[in-house]
Amino acid sequence: MTGAPRIDAILETVLYVADLDRGLAFFRDVMGLPVLSDQERLKAFDVNGRGVLLLFESGATTETVRFPGGTIPPHDGQGxxxxxxxxxxxxxxxxxxxxxxxxxxxxxxxxxxxxxxxxxxxxxxxxxxxxxxxxxxxxx
The missing domain is CATH 3.10.180.10 (2,3-Dihydroxybiphenyl 1,2-Dioxygenase, domain 1)
Structure with missing residues (x-):
């Protein structure tokens, strides 16, 4: 068996939150992270050009998302x-x-x-x- 190809970095980290606007305010205003995307479905923040923090509403991403470029499988987290x-x-x-x-x-x-x-x-x-x-x- 050969080794796996190299992974360069962790690109995205996701937190699931109860209130996207409250999460946006905390990570933008308290943590000072620049907002990359402020959509109804998700909030995205730049982490010093080295990664992206995503916020999704808890329980709101449990269905497959289909769009012209492909599909995103369901995901969620709690606790x-x-x-x-x-x-x-x-x-x-x-x-x-x-x-x-x-x-x-x-x-x-x-x-x-x-x-x-x-x-x-x-x-x-x-x-x-x-x-x-x-x-x-x-x-x-």
Missing amino acids: PVHMAFAVAAGALEPWRRHLEAQGVAIEGEATWPRGGRSLYFRDPDGHCLELATPGLWDGY
């Missing part, structure tokens, strides 16, 4: 999932101050064996979000 944003080592404390000024509670923090540090907090839908500095993983 408070986890995702991490990469930030520079010197950005963690400014992020802490920014989140606290926005009324976002820091729920946890960690210092990792390789020297990375993380802050944990929640979005309005209860997803566990992390800001992580280099030194968390091999290669980061």
Whole structure:
């Protein structure tokens, strides 16, 4: 058996939310992510040119979408999932101050064996979000 072809990166990460407009406001205004697409069906954000964060309404993507270019299979998710944003080592404390000024509670923090540090907090839908500095993983 031969090895799989190389994967270059994770392109999209999806969160399922109860209110798309509330999610849009949080990730645009609190997290500072530029809006790539503000459609009725989904919201898309640029993550520093290195990825895309998509928001879909919970339960609203359980049917196949057909359009002139093809089909998108059904998908959905539930519960408070986890995702991490990469930030520079010197950005963690400014992020802490920014989140606290926005009324976002820091729920946890960690210092990792390789020297990375993380802050944990929640979005309005209860997803566990992390800001992580280099030194968390091999290669980061």
